[in-house]
Amino acid sequence: MSVTTHPKVSTHRQPEPGNFAFTDEEWAEAEKHLAKYPPHHKASAVLPLLWICQRKLGGYLTHSAIEYVAQVLEMAPVRVHEVAHFYSMFNHEYPGQYFIQVCRTTPCMVRGADDLTEMLKRKLGVDLGEVTEDGLFSVREVECLGACCNAPMVQINDWYCEDLTPDRLEKVIDDLRAGRPVQRGSQAGRVTSEPATGPTTLTEVDEAGHPDYPFREGAEAEPAEVRIAREQAESGEQSGGDT
Ligand code: FES
Structure with missing residues (x-):
């Protein structure tokens, strides 16, 4: 595949060490992100490239994937490791099929985030950071996910589940476990973050x-x-x- 905006990217198709590599489709996606930045600032694409790696690996990053991104972006590997270990969106062990991040920052906390966490721990039989025996779920507490208007909320993989109560979240868990479709966004029926009583x-x-x-x-x-x-x-x- 020819690359015009970032010609050096394609020279790293077979990176060493490690055996991690993007497919052509993943390269096309990576190059869209790289095209947003000048070639001498391509390190700015580190987050979306790590995200592609994590998705490819089923929800977590490996050492070889991180090294691969470092080679692609011509960054010191330790800098990519720093980024990958700083953000709670990246895992370094398999988080189960559904990775549940409970926001615990102030707006969610005062609206009942602790009750959500306690319900999840009790229902799933896990502590924070543990994966259920069936490999379906894990739970972690994180800081603000930017949906405070719809607090309390959780992120499940790459989608938000908002306006929660323990009962509403329990239903989401039951639906996921049963393979039923789950409503994303507000669980109270409101559109995005409009007032609970409707638009004014x-x-x-x-x-x-x-x-x-x-x-x-x-x-x-x-x-x-x-x-x-x-x-x-x-x-x-x-x-x-x-x-
Ligand atoms: S405080 Fe929970 S989303 Fe902001």
Whole structure:
């Protein structure tokens, strides 16, 4: 495969040491990330490349995968190890088929994160960091996952499960164990992070179904109140300019 944006990348198709290597499809994905950065800053792609490795390996990173990324990005291996061991999104042992990360930071904590963790430990019969005997689940506590509006929440593999109670999360576990489809996002039925009682702003839509807000495409760019204030300022009314 020819690479134009980052020509050095393709020279590392058969890295040594180790036997880890991307497939052509994984290379295509990696090169999309690399194309976001100048060639001399390709180390910036370390997180998405490690993520591709982890997905390829079924949920965790190996030493050889980390070394491979270091070669691809021309980084000192220790720097890639540092990144891979800093972020809780990366595992270094098999985390089971469903890796559950319970957010325990303040908004989730005050909304019941501890109850979620206790329910999971009791239901799954594991402590934090352990994998269930059937290899299906493991649980870890992590810091804010950026969905505080829908607290408490957990991340399961690469998707979020929000607006949780112990009962709601228990149902998710039962559904996953039974192979039933699981609703992603809010478990309370709300759309993204709109108010629990439904939207209170942008409730009117135009004929195309788009919210009727002032700066939408095709709308008057300047809201009326801004235009009036600007015109008053320009005419000197607001400041009493000619006195
Ligand atoms: S505190 Fe839990 S998502 Fe931010």
